[in-house]
Amino acid sequence: MIQRYRASAGIMLAPAVTLIGIFILLPMLLTVWLSFQDWSTQTPFSSASFIGLDNFREIFGASSVGRDFKGALTNTAIYTALSVILILPLSVAFGLMVYQHDVAGGTALRTVLFSTYMVPMIAVALVWSKLYSPSEGPLNQMLGLIGIGPQPFLSSPRSALVSIVLLNVWQQMGYFTVLAIAGLTQIPGSLYEAAKLDGANRLEQFRFITLPLMRRTLLFSAVIAIINAVQVFEPVALITQGGPVGSTNVLTYHIRRVGIERAQGGLGSAMAVMLMLSLIVVVCALFALANRKDQE
Amino acid sequence: MSGGSSSRLSRKRPSGRKALLATLMLLVAVASAFPLVWMVLSSLKTPAESMQVPPVWIPHTPSLDAYEKVSGVVNVGRSMWNSLVIATITTAGILSTSMMAGYAFAKYHFPAKSLLFSLLIATMFLPPIVTLIPLYRLVGSIGLNASLAGIIVPNLANAFGIFLMRQFIAGVPDDLIDAARMDGASELLILFKIVAPSVAPAIAALALFAFVYHWNSYLWPLTVLQGNADAYPIVISLSRLLSYNRGAVNTGLVMAGATLAVLPPLILFVLLQRFFVDSIVGSAIKG
Numbered sequence: 001m002i003q004r005y006r007a008s009a010g011i012m013l014a015p016a017v018t019l020i021g022i023f024i025l026l027p028m029l030l031t032v033w034l035s036f037q038d039w040s041t042q043t044p045f046s047s048a049s050f051i052g053l054d055n056f057r058e059i060f061g062a063s064s065v066g067r068d069f070k071g072a073l074t075n076t077a078i079y080t081a082l083s084v085i086l087i088l089p090l091s092v093a094f095g096l097m098v099y100q101h102d103v104a105g106g107t108a109l110r111t112v113l114f115s116t117y118m119v120p121m122i123a124v125a126l127v128w129s130k131l132y133s134p135s136e137g138p139l140n141q142m143l144g145l146i147g148i149g150p151q152p153f154l155s156s157p158r159s160a161l162v163s164i165v166l167l168n169v170w171q172q173m174g175y176f177t178v179l180a181i182a183g184l185t186q187i188p189g190s191l192y193e194a195a196k197l198d199g200a201n202r203l204e205q206f207r208f209i210t211l212p213l214m215r216r217t218l219l220f221s222a223v224i225a226i227i228n229a230v231q232v233f234e235p236v237a238l239i240t241q242g243g244p245v246g247s248t249n250v251l252t253y254h255i256r257r258v259g260i261e262r263a264q265g266g267l268g269s270a271m272a273v274m275l276m277l278s279l280i281v282v283v284c285a286l287f288a289l290a291n292r293k294d295q296e
Numbered sequence: 297m298s299g300g301s302s303s304r305l306s307r308k309r310p311s312g313r314k315a316l317l318a319t320l321m322l323l324v325a326v327a328s329a330f331p332l333v334w335m336v337l338s339s340l341k342t343p344a345e346s347m348q349v350p351p352v353w354i355p356h357t358p359s360l361d362a363y364e365k366v367s368g369v370v371n372v373g374r375s376m377w378n379s380l381v382i383a384t385i386t387t388a389g390i391l392s393t394s395m396m397a398g399y400a401f402a403k404y405h406f407p408a409k410s411l412l413f414s415l416l417i418a419t420m421f422l423p424p425i426v427t428l429i430p431l432y433r434l435v436g437s438i439g440l441n442a443s444l445a446g447i448i449v450p451n452l453a454n455a456f457g458i459f460l461m462r463q464f465i466a467g468v469p470d471d472l473i474d475a476a477r478m479d480g481a482s483e484l485l486i487l488f489k490i491v492a493p494s495v496a497p498a499i500a501a502l503a504l505f506a507f508v509y510h511w512n513s514y515l516w517p518l519t520v521l522q523g524n525a526d527a528y529p530i531v532i533s534l535s536r537l538l539s540y541n542r543g544a545v546n547t548g549l550v551m552a553g554a555t556l557a558v559l560p561p562l563i564l565f566v567l568l569q570r571f572f573v574d575s576i577v578g579s580a581i582k583g
Contacts, residue, residue, distance in 0.1 A: 026434070
């Protein structure tokens with residue numbers, strides 16, 4: 001019997017394991033291997049030649065390759081930090097709005113919020129490029145109504161990256177709100193009842209019950225938000241092409257430009273490895289922080 | 297904040313707090329819906345209305361001219377068909393591979409099971425750009441580049457699907473499966489005839505997620521197609537609208553194209569949103 005199921009397990013696993021092995025795990029290993037090679041993306045893998053750490057020296061060096069990569073790394077770090085800082089508090093606030101029973105319409109709000117998550121990023125980028133339009137765009141018109149002068153949004157190096165963060169946050173809020181609701185439903189109502197008997201007001205209930213019990217959810221949301229943030233591509237590729245003055249040149253866009261368009265496969269792979277390492281470090285640090293808080 | 301409807305605090309002074317909350321909720325809903333409402337309204341404006349300052353919010357004489365013009369710039373029918381083919385076949389693949397692997401992880405014991413599972417799940421957290429360069433070369437070297445097959449084949453299995461299916465299939469009673477085995481049913485038959493119907497909501501959710509994700513996907517199709525316009529999905533065709541006749545003149549055109557691309561995933565969502573939300577909640581809690 002056991003033998004029979006072992007064969008079945010093999011058959012059941014074969015399609016998924018083969019596909020993921022060939023199209024995800026193998027390319028991941030190849031990325032690491034290629035980061036130590038001099039290789040053009042237009043040639044077969046066999047033409048790669050080992051050059052040790054030269055690719056890494058170059059992307060962190062003083063040449064234009066190094067400047068562009070370090071710029072992209074910084075932009076991505078700023079972009080990711082801003083995304084997480086905006087998404088986490090908003091997701092809890094919106095989650096509480098949907099989850100409360102005092103005012104009707106929570107489910108309708110959830111539907112409206114989540115619908116933006118279904119919209120292709122390309123369509124989001126197109127619509128927002130027009131919303132942000134400096135002269136005839138509706139956002140500046142509305143700011144004008146409340147007495148704020150026209151903003152340059154995507155056309156100034158000072159505001160372009162933030163503008164892209166905002167359109168991404170707008171698109172993803174529904175997803176993170178649903179995650180927050182999932183966390184809120186896990187908190188036993190009896191805790192709030194007990195706190196009320198002890199005379200805790202709503203703010204105290206939020207501070208001492210809701211927030212601490214949401215920590216696991218917020219950690220999960222933060223990890224997902226970080227991994228989503230480093231993938232931003234469409235608005236940059238479509239609207240800003242990394243500009244103005246490199247201010248929106250983020251890693252996904254930059255790595256594709258170097259590794260695919262300029263066919264510098266070795267350099268692009270070294271950049272991809274650095275992205276992977278940075279992600280691992282940041283996510284591990286987050287978990288360590290959360291664990292330390294748990295022990296307190 | 298507690299969500300209890302019989303909360304004492306809200307009974308004492310309900311009106312002010314409730315009014316504030318209702319106003320906030322309305323503001324959030326309006327801010328969230330505004331860009332899409334504006335997109336649809338703008339697609340119905342005449343070019344003159346699009347350029348007017350101060351802007352015309354609601355078109356006086358709604359016209360579908362912009363939609364006609366989109367078809368003159370890009371091949372809308374062909375692109376929509378390509379997107380449909382890509383999203384449908386990819387979804388079918390993901391469903392089969394995820395159900396099979398999910399069943400194995402939920403109901404079989406085999407050596408190195410947890411190691412293999414962790415390895416697969418780790419790929420869920422890998423941003424696609426990390427593997428893009430070698431994958432592009434790999435797919436080219438097996439002759440799949442610049443074709444629909446090149447977009448589809450690398451995406452026929454993913455870790456999220458396996459994870460979701462394992463979570464839900466684990467909840468199917470073993471007795472049900474053992475009874476079918478006693479009757480001599482094969483394992484594949486058990487999976488598709490007995491297990492699948494009892495996890496139907498999760499399958500629906502995964503199908504919708506996969507369909508919407510691959511309908512919307514841009515980076516990989518753009519990379520693998522190398523400018524083969526015949527195989528463009530709608531999102532790539534759409535991206536070419538922006539460069540056509542830059543400036544305010546094309547706003548209506550761009551918004552009409554965006555509306556067309558948004559409709560299929562949005563309609564699916566409205567019809568089946570319960571499954572989407574339940575499965576996100578399920579995967580977050582059980583994860």
